Amino acid sequence: MDFLQSALKDEIEKKRKTLQAAKANDTVAKNKKYISRAELERLREKEYLEEQERERKKKEEQSALKQKSRAREIADQERKTASASESDGQDDDDETADTFNVSQEEVQRRLRAKGQPIRLFAETDKQRKARLRTLELMEERSEGQRNDFMRTLDQMDEGMNLEALKRKAEGEDLVEKAAKKSRDDTAIVPVNMDWLRTEPEKLHPLIYSYLKRMLREWEEALDERPEEVKRSGQGKRAAAMQKQTADYLRPLFKQLKSRAMEPDILARVTEITHHMQNRRYRDAQDSYLQLSIGNSPWPIGVTMVGIHERSAREKIFAAQVAHVLNDETTRKWIQSLKRLMTFAQTKYPPDSMSQLT
Template identity: 50%
Template sequence: MDALKAEIAVKRKALAVPASEGARPAKYMRRGDLERLKEEQEKQEREEKEARLREEREREEREREERRREKAAAKAGSACRSSKSPHPEGGPSTGSPAPDSALSFNISNEETVRRLRAKGQPIRLFAESDKDRRLRLRALELIEEKDHERHGGQNDFKKALEDVENVERQMKDRQVQDESIRDKGKKKDSEVSLVSEILDLELVKTDPDKLYPIIYYAMKRALKEWEQWMDERPENVKRTTQGKLAAATQRQSAEYLKPLFKLLRARNLPPDVLARIAEIVHYMQKRQYQRANDSYLRLSIGNAPWPIGVTMVGIHERSAREKISADQVAHVLNDEVSRKYIQSLKR
């Protein structure tokens, strides 16, 4: 009706223009009249376009409403058929889609909008009803749950726990094998025990190269004794949470100590680090763990009576200051690799 009224108004204005001009020739027109006609034509085209869009929207809404009615009728028919069908338990039929639809319909509109915004999704699509929006949210949540189950995040400690379980399976398989491997292992342990005598701290000043094999075999022996003690625990202790955490700690420490063993084999440790590690091994062999812990603290955070970084009184370093501050370096702050093997050495 609006389009028809607009068309009648345009025709009426077109008939009224020659009468107002009087005897003026039709081939001459003023610029204002041309602009007015152009504006009227654009307005008419715009109104026609809006009318067409309005009609299309109304037609789509009618079609959507018809489809909804058909779906509702189909659901009602299926519900009637399912209610008429016999059930062995005598109770009402509960299909699998019913709980999901009930859950989706119980969510309020505010909660639906909040969840969609949290997922970065549009809160409403074009011509989407509240029911369709809740169903879309439910589908997104199901997809995210499946993706999370498929791609679970893992950290280092979880990986260590998995490694412990793998090691337990390998240990069971290894126990079934020949006993010759155990004999060789006992021979190696006896050799290690012969080499790992009590370390002499005088070697730090006299012959530092002799310290590398002694420290290497002493730490290897301590690590192996730790591993054997973990394996000899009762099975009920291993299955507990604390038992699994202890096994994961041992496995992680053995992994972190590999760079230190590599440096010991290459005899490439800094002199101050070598001296502190030698003290730790010496006091550990003599079972003086308090002194070993003091040596660990001097190795890790240093022995400076001032905050870290405040090591000079002037802007230039003096030779005497270099000698004084040589024992005050916080090696645990150097890099990640040294931090890991120093902390594993404490364990």
């Protein structure tokens, strides 16, 4: 009973407060002793609509303020960007004109040679220099995408012309000839395979000197050819291949001089050098294949996909890695080693026909 009485009392108090609020908001309801349910619902609906109208106006005011501030920020940003781009453009033109210091006559001559107008409408001298510099940079970039061998071949043509003029003017130096002969007469220190385990640091200078000597002998053999053979298409390609091989071997020589070669690669290069010195070119080719493609009969990852093969994957050592796939620089000097092997086999033929490759 106490619970029912308290609940009834709370409900009566709630209705009384609702009725007082309704009378306070409506002048007609103030004069009445009671209010019907329909009038009470009408007052509630009116109050709800007024609240919604206030919320709508508040949101519109906030949205208008946001739009104004956003428009102000965009205008400021555009103004800053325009001023910065103008100053950058002027700085770039000045910098290009300062670094690209050529006369106006030279600028006109180069533009005419490229088939470009010597001056555009309202173009200043600095802007014209900048346009010429841009055109030349674009040509250099497209020229750099040519084949390396073709670029070397063009350089060989220029080098042969300069060399012929030099020989006609002053002749070959006898001191240089004697120095070449003394270098050739120097005995080659054989590469010992046992040093891989005991003293690997001794192998770097021996391999370096032997490969350098092979390159020099290759170059001298090409220089001894008749002039008509040198200037033939096949002769130019042979000279370009030798020069390209020398360029590609520079990273290898750098590693040998700094003694920074990895042990597994040093072992294969030592084997190649050792077999070349002994004129066992078939064995040298086997070591070359070990260096280039490794021992792996199939690519790693094709069959080892499960969780149980992880232990087998961890047991793979560096000798099974194809070093030719590591990077482009390594691929180039490994390929150049094979070219040196081919030249050595031509100049120093093997004692047994079974060692021919």
